[in-house]
Amino acid sequence: MPTEAADMTKPTNSTTPLPLDQTEKPPKDVEHESSSHKKSSESETDKQIEDKEEDTDPASKNQDRLQRFKALQARAKTAVKSNLKETAAEAHRLSVDPNALSSISRKHAFASHSLLKADTEAAGEDFERKRAWDWTVEESEKWDRRMDKKQKHRENVAFQDYRQDAHKNYKRQLRRMQPDLEAYENEKAAAVQRAAANGGLEIVEDENGDIVAIDKNGTFYSTADSTDFVENRPERAAIDRLVADMQKAEETRLRKRRERGQGDDEADVTYINDKNKRFNQKLARFYNKYTAEIRDSFERGTMI
Numbered sequence: 001m002p003t004e005a006a007d008m009t010k011p012t013n014s015t016t017p018l019p020l021d022q023t024e025k026p027p028k029d030v031e032h033e034s035s036s037h038k039k040s041s042e043s044e045t046d047k048q049i050e051d052k053e054e055d056t057d058p059a060s061k062n063q064d065r066l067q068r069f070k071a072l073q074a075r076a077k078t079a080v081k082s083n084l085k086e087t088a089a090e091a092h093r094l095s096v097d098p099n100a101l102s103s104i105s106r107k108h109a110f111a112s113h114s115l116l117k118a119d120t121e122a123a124g125e126d127f128e129r130k131r132a133w134d135w136t137v138e139e140s141e142k143w144d145r146r147m148d149k150k151q152k153h154r155e156n157v158a159f160q161d162y163r164q165d166a167h168k169n170y171k172r173q174l175r176r177m178q179p180d181l182e183a184y185e186n187e188k189a190a191a192v193q194r195a196a197a198n199g200g201l202e203i204v205e206d207e208n209g210d211i212v213a214i215d216k217n218g219t220f221y222s223t224a225d226s227t228d229f230v231e232n233r234p235e236r237a238a239i240d241r242l243v244a245d246m247q248k249a250e251e252t253r254l255r256k257r258r259e260r261g262q263g264d265d266e267a268d269v270t271y272i273n274d275k276n277k278r279f280n281q282k283l284a285r286f287y288n289k290y291t292a293e294i295r296d297s298f299e300r301g302t303m304i
Contacts, residue, residue, distance in 0.1 A: 173245070 120127040132140055159165060192213055195201040202214045271277035 116131075117127045120130055135143070156164075156168070192201060192203075196203055196213070200216060202216055203211060204214060205211055270280050
């Protein structure tokens, strides 16, 4: 029985696997033939390409090269002409004084105006009436208001009092100010929405269809006792603009003081006019080093 069990455990397939070194390999003759066939095909293609290149006409190649060379020459010639033209224009622009041109144009305008006025008066017509034909009524009134304003400004240049001077400065600052109305409207709308959400405002619609905000407890709109402005934080650009205005005002004040001869607050007034001031400065440059002790003694009150 043991022999039968052993016989049953044997594999039914009688074929045994071959070792790795005994696997089938293509013969060397076949490999050599395939490689030689590839080399021969490559050599044939190279020969065909060389034959085609030799068959091409060298005259056509020369013609193409000549055309490209002519195109490059034409481009270079055009570039030289444009550069020369731009250089001449730049030299002419630099040689002409813009102030002289503006002066000539202004003189030409004055001469044309005087000639037209003389011709109109010689013909017995009203020059101002004829001149006004070129303008509309609105433009003429606007121009008259502008001229009146300029005349008042010329008459109001002299110093009258500090209140009027402060008012002029305030008006000048208002003209330079450029408020951001869009940002203001956005902040206003956001404030209204916050107040409506908190219950401080009531948004109602009137009979005409307009939306009106009603302040319920009187905390939304500012009064004399309101302190909500302390929570406002200005933008960086607004702060920089304020600092620049203050610096400009300080520079103007110092410049005015220098023009009046009061630039040095600590210097003693030892002159009676500008000529005497320059003479004293000249003396100080040469003799201050010798009289320093005497002047210090005078200031201390110890001079005998």
